[in-house]
Amino acid sequence: MSTRGTARRAPRGWRLLVTLATTALICGLLGAPATQAAPSTTAAPQARQGTAAAATPSAVSVVEEAAARPVPRPSRRTVVSLSFDDGIADQQVGADILEAAGIAGTFYVTTAWIDKPGFLSRTQLQELSAAGHEIGGHTVTHRDLAQIPRSEVKRQVCNGRKALQDWGFSPTSLAYPFASSTAVAEEVALECGYDTARGLGDLRGPASCIGCPWGETLPPGDAAYLAAPEQVNSSWTLSQLKRQVTQARKTGGGWVILTFHNVCSDPGSAGCPASQSITPQTLTAFATWLRSYTANPTNQTTTAPVGDTYEASVGVRYPGYQDAVAEPAPPPAPVGQNALSNASLEQLEGQVPDCFERAGYGDNTASWSLAPGRTGEVAQQLTVSGYQSGDAKLMPEMDLGTCSPSVVPGRTYDLSTWYTSTGITQYALYYRTTTDEWRYWTSSPWFATATDWTEATWTTPPVPQDATAVSFGLALIADGTLVTDDYGMTDPGGE
Incomplete structure (x- = not known):
């Protein structure tokens, strides 16, 4: 069986049957008997585990024979892949439902969110993998890849994949956050070693893309952007879910990738957004129907994770697993040099300075505008009202290296910001860990109100040993206006 995107552990018996059934269906489309495709879905993945594949003479001859055949034409069979985005905690419910129906899914996880409240744990990911589900990538922090530079796209995609590999998985399937992609992002997805990357909204759905096909082709025409209908939400009915499968089958077959987020009982309530939820009852009914539908050979339909489906569709042309390699952040700035990009705030994206972000938390209302600059044309003006708790601040973007300044663990750093303020302020500091997670670090003493431009300076404590970068902001912690x-x-x- 394939261990694509799964931890290197033995699957349950039904997982092997599902994989073999998928291979049989897809290879029927490729023009080869199902028995001839088995070596491509068993031997190659074992080799990726570092275990020699015991190829029999008949298996070798099959591969040689298949390699000599012309490139296969697209299949008229139908494969259904059920995918779950973000690694949300209640997707464990979805996994249990799929397993009860003998279906293996694909779980695209955002690595920085794993082990956080409301999300799956690494232990749960291992259990999902052991149950036969595929673990795929959804970047490190779920940034919109169309809105960030190539260097940051590469860190988001490559480093997320490297984290999954370090956790014991072999990820080869990516889903673009927000289904947002560009030619650069698609190029990077393949550079980082992913076989496929999934979008959304490019196939016919219940309420969108009218006139579009019902299924992606097998093999896909563009593996760097797999076409899929819009994400499933609480408005989808059981009949509409079934129709995604049956219409694909009736209109020539292909690959139906359905995308889920929350699996929860009360769509529209806190933690169960109607725009991305399905109830356990509806998912159970669909999975039960899908098991029955695929069991009927006349329907020529099966289910399989994304990775297995892709590998089986390309057969002997599959190049094999590529090891993940992280994209490093820039080195720390030299001693005495300002480590910040766009420190004067003059380069703007709209009204927000390039490489900075407007941040805050707690019970308060923050409003932003531009103001005359101290040395250039513009400065940033923040007004807080209704303050009860928390803060608001402008700070270098907490990214993976394009804007956030790299640091040396154990060193101290001198911070400075010119300001005027009618309210109390203080520095709030955060740092990025070696696992690309951002954490709160510390805060400075308070700075007094100031009617004229005043420089707020402070030297940090020694940087934590697991820190790779720092971000900070002069935070307004009361009602008032800060420039x-x-x-x-x-x-x-x-020293």
């Missing part, structure tokens, strides 16, 4: 400009962060040198 900031000319940010600085330097390594003073010395």
